Amino acid sequence: xxxxxxxxxxxxxxxxxxxxxxxxxxxxxxxxxxxxxxxxxxxxxxxxxxxxxxxxxxxxxxxxxxxxxxxxxxxxxxxxxxxxxxxxxxxxxxxxxxxxxxxxxxxxxxxxxxxxxxxxxxxxxxxxxxxxxxxxxxxxxxxxxxxxxxxxxxxxxxxxxxxxxxxxxxxxxxxxxxxxxxxxxxxxxxxxxxxxxxxxxxxxxxxxxxxxxxxxxxxxxxxxxxxxxxx
Amino acid sequence: xxxxxxxxxxxxxxxxxxxxxxxxxxxxxxxxxxxxxxxxxxxxxxxxxxxxxxxxxxxxxxxxxxxxxxxxxxxxxxxxxxxxxxxxxxxxxxxxxxxxxxxxxxxxxxxxxxxxxxxxxxxxxxxxxxxxxxxxxxxxxxxxxxxxxxxxxxxxxxxxxxxxxxxxxxxxxxxxxxxxxxxxxxxxxxxxxxxxxxxxxxxxxxxxxxxxxxxxxxxxxxxxxxxxxxxxxxxxxxxxxxxxxxxxxxxxxxxxxxxxxxxxxxxxxxxxxxxxxxxxxxxxxxxxxxxxxxxxxxxxxxxxxxxxxxxxxxxxxxxxxxxxxxxxxxxxxxxxxxxxxxxxxxxxxxxxxxxxxxxxxxxxxxxxxxxxxxxxxxxxxxxxxxxxxxxxxxxxxxxxxxxxxxx
Numbered sequence: 001x002x003x004x005x006x007x008x009x010x011x012x013x014x015x016x017x018x019x020x021x022x023x024x025x026x027x028x029x030x031x032x033x034x035x036x037x038x039x040x041x042x043x044x045x046x047x048x049x050x051x052x053x054x055x056x057x058x059x060x061x062x063x064x065x066x067x068x069x070x071x072x073x074x075x076x077x078x079x080x081x082x083x084x085x086x087x088x089x090x091x092x093x094x095x096x097x098x099x100x101x102x103x104x105x106x107x108x109x110x111x112x113x114x115x116x117x118x119x120x121x122x123x124x125x126x127x128x129x130x131x132x133x134x135x136x137x138x139x140x141x142x143x144x145x146x147x148x149x150x151x152x153x154x155x156x157x158x159x160x161x162x163x164x165x166x167x168x169x170x171x172x173x174x175x176x177x178x179x180x181x182x183x184x185x186x187x188x189x190x191x192x193x194x195x196x197x198x199x200x201x202x203x204x205x206x207x208x209x210x211x212x213x214x215x216x217x218x219x220x221x222x223x224x225x226x227x228x229x230x231x
Numbered sequence: 232x233x234x235x236x237x238x239x240x241x242x243x244x245x246x247x248x249x250x251x252x253x254x255x256x257x258x259x260x261x262x263x264x265x266x267x268x269x270x271x272x273x274x275x276x277x278x279x280x281x282x283x284x285x286x287x288x289x290x291x292x293x294x295x296x297x298x299x300x301x302x303x304x305x306x307x308x309x310x311x312x313x314x315x316x317x318x319x320x321x322x323x324x325x326x327x328x329x330x331x332x333x334x335x336x337x338x339x340x341x342x343x344x345x346x347x348x349x350x351x352x353x354x355x356x357x358x359x360x361x362x363x364x365x366x367x368x369x370x371x372x373x374x375x376x377x378x379x380x381x382x383x384x385x386x387x388x389x390x391x392x393x394x395x396x397x398x399x400x401x402x403x404x405x406x407x408x409x410x411x412x413x414x415x416x417x418x419x420x421x422x423x424x425x426x427x428x429x430x431x432x433x434x435x436x437x438x439x440x441x442x443x444x445x446x447x448x449x450x451x452x453x454x455x456x457x458x459x460x461x462x463x464x465x466x467x468x469x470x471x472x473x474x475x476x477x478x479x480x481x482x483x484x485x486x487x488x489x490x491x492x493x494x495x496x497x498x499x500x501x502x503x504x505x506x507x508x509x510x511x512x513x514x515x516x517x518x519x520x521x522x523x524x525x526x527x528x529x530x531x532x533x534x535x536x537x538x539x540x541x542x543x544x545x546x547x548x549x550x551x552x553x554x555x556x557x558x559x560x561x562x563x564x565x566x567x568x569x570x571x572x573x574x575x576x577x578x579x580x581x582x583x584x585x586x587x588x589x590x591x592x593x594x595x596x597x598x599x600x601x602x603x604x605x606x607x608x609x610x611x612x613x614x615x616x617x618x619x620x621x622x623x624x625x626x627x628x629x630x631x632x633x634x635x636x637x638x
Binding site: 046050053055056075076079080082083084088090092094095096097098099103107108109110111112113115116153157 | 236237545554557558
């Protein structure tokens with residue numbers, strides 16, 4: 001599903017020159033894997049997720065998504081990749097304000113072929129248990145409900161890859177557990193899930209854990225065995 | 232397809248942010264309504280002027296020849312013109328110039344006493360040839376007009392204007408009645424259709440038409456004319472025909488340069504152009520003012536739209552993350568600006584139109600039925616929206632989705 005090789009990302013910061021957010025990271029994620037990327041804030045995990053999500057392009061290295069090199073695609077092509085293959089879930093939910101739940105779920109359908117299918121959006125909401133909240137505005141929903149709407153939105157175009165950035169960071173324990181259960185169901189359906197977190201209890205849901213420190217992958221191990229694969 | 236879907240997203244945003252939409256519309260609305268009204272009034276008065284000119288001179292394919300050179304103001308009459316323009320001149324112009332269709336001979340006298348029983352009026356007396364009616368595209372309301380035989384036989388017949396009828400025959404049928412013009416009896420054979428106001432605003436209906444020969448021999452005892460109406464075949468070549476007429480008259484009057492003309496040839500289209508030019512300047516200034524208002528409306532759209540872009544950074548980020556390309560964002564914001572402006576334009580035009588109807592009705596002005604400026608204004612509002620939406624739309628597409636989503 002994901003093959004990255006020697007990916008680096010540099011930002012220019014004033015006179016101090018380049019700051020490396022990611023240094024020659026390489027790994028492969030097979031289809032259907034549930035991977036957690038862990039690390040302290042500022043370690044480059046968000047940068048990594050943005051590159052994986054085709055929102056950002058690496059400064060160096062190659063990224064193959066579904067066997068296709070996406071590291072040099074145009075804006076239009078990257079947008080199509082995001083639309084068809086990737087579903088995002090953010091820490092701050094990022095629902096559109098003054099827009100109802102079902103309208104939020106419909107947004108990804110605006111940017112692909114075919115019509116905006118209200119029924120499909122409705123059934124996606126039912127999947128996350130919010131069928132009766134479809135016509136509520138985002139502001140009228142609780143945090144957990146908002147994040148479930150965001151999950152429905154991420155699923156609407158049936159992407160193979162779900163990228164979640166601290167999805168439970170703004171939620172209480174019960175709502176967070178609800179979201180993690182949803183992600184687990186998606187994983188069981190065969191979707192690839194990459195989750196970024198600094199929370200060890202959340203990380204426990206994943207079978208594989210990548211640990212980032214200052215832009216470098218310091219460990220990449222499976223949960224089931226304690227054998228640490230050094231990079 | 233994609234654009235249609237984005238259009239619906241834009242419409243939804245407009246509906247959900249009503250206050251902002253309203254404010255954006257307001258600027259364009261004011262600009263467009265004033266622009267539409269001012270240009271319509273300008274165009275309307277221009278047409279009104281044209282109509283008044285047409286009332287005065289009849290048709291636009293007529294050249295006017297008057298005796299006397301130099302500048303001359305007002306209506307030429309037998310007492311204020313030199314005796315230089317003869318009947319033979321009129322015949323020569325009619326017969327010798329191929330550009331000329333017809334020539335009407337005119338003798339004019341003002342303030343002649345006209346009596347019917349104990350009633351008295353003092354209208355203008357026009358001695359004319361029978362082709363006068365056709366040449367001025369006028370019409371008789373009742374009775375008949377002069378026949379050329381009546382002119383040849385010096386018949387004492389008269390056709391009266393609406394004002395004369397009102398004064399002399401307030402409750403009588405004037406046809407076949409005999410009136411005294413000066414001291415000469417004339418029989419009324421026809422009534423002229425009312426013509427309304429001339430360019431100066433005065434009535435054009437206070438007159439009596441008689442055969443020009445009858446007037447010359449039996450009433451005024453003058454052998455010269457005060458005016459010739461020369462109808463030309465091709466109205467677009469009026470200037471050329473004017474030159475030909477002038478050349479012929481110079482030849483007939485033995486005028487050689489540097490001698491001065493003893494006649495004046497006027498091309499009414501040229502005169503009218505001169506008069507309307509002053510009006511056009513005024514309406515251009517007014518249009519400029521309205522255009523400034525519209526410009527301000529555009530700037531309002533641009534600034535509110537720019538504020539909206541920074542407020543909606545997160546929305547832009549979300550849309551980008553779910554697959555909107557930069558171009559899609561540009562299209563969405565451009566559509567919003569264009570639609571808001573178009574809506575403002577349509578409402579502005581409707582308001583302007585109804586406001587104008589109200590004002591013309593209250594002030595009892597003539598109806599101005601000019602719709603072109605209103606249609607143009609609507610198109611213009613769309614243009615303003617697109618023009619002033621380009622910058623905000625472009626800056627919306629430049630929003631970095633990563634930063635926008637993290638905030």
